[in-house]
Amino acid sequence: MDLENDSYSNERSRNDLALRMIRHEARTCTIRECTGLSDDRIRRLYKSYAHELSETPVRRHRGKSPRQVTFFVRNTRTQFESSLLASAFAAFGLLQPAGTQPSIESDDPLDYGRRFCDAYETHQQLLNTQTLSFEHAWFLLRLLNHSGDLRAVRCRHCDSYYLKDKFNLCRHSCPTCRLKRARARCRTKPWKPCSSSRAVMRD
Ligand SMILES: [Zn+2]
Structure with missing residues (x-):
């Protein structure tokens, strides 16, 4: 009986996480990685529940996953x-300390997926x-744990940490x-529309 309960509870947990990720428009491969559910099962979850869980239709992303490091630092x-x-x-x-085995491979995938959704x-x-x-967030975490292309550096003006790509010196x-x-x-020029904020967003 306990085994049945455990099995039901585990199945319920995997479905709950899959639906939570569907609401965020996660890709099937990302949901599979965290939940262990088959692609067919995930597709059925999309069809059966996704539209009921959201006021706006849930989109499914196809094609290539995000893969450009510069996307994360392309403007302010x-x-x-x-x-x-x-x-x-x-x-x-x-985030894994340097030198340790990173991420989902060394973790409980369900718990990892839940914490990722929390973040x-x-x-x-x-x-x-x-x-x-x-999906960009998922890619960002991969970059931070697996590659040195993007790293946290300290601002010399305010001491806070921010992300910087290694190519930008x-x-x-x-x-x-x-x-x-x-x-x-902008505050020093209140008498006319200020373009500084918009410009710094685009720089
Ligand atoms: Zn600063």
Whole structure:
């Protein structure tokens, strides 16, 4: 009886996580990696439940997964969001110390998936609007744990950490400092529409 209960509970946990990831428009391969469910089962979950769980239709992503490191530092706003998300990953124990076996391979995949959703949802709550999709967030965590192309560095102005790609040698201030400076420039020119904030988002 206990075995039956355990089996039911495990199945329920895998379904719950799959549905949670479907709501975030995760790819089938990402859901499979965390839940161990078959592609066919995940497709049936999409069809049976996804539209009932959301007021807006859930999209399924096909094609290539995100794979560009520079996406995360392409402008000030995205670099700010990526750096904030990296902090959420750290808070939920998803960033591995250097030299240790990283990520989902050495962890309980279900628990790893749940903590990833916790971090992503926390990040969503902190920002009114965001440009990072669930799959970009998943790719970012992979980059941080598996590659040295993106790393956290300390801002020499405010001491906070932010993400920087290893190819960019010239930026010495963090996105938060740049956003603050842009807002300060706006406040000094209240009599006309300010383009500084928009410009710093695009730089
Ligand atoms: Zn700074």
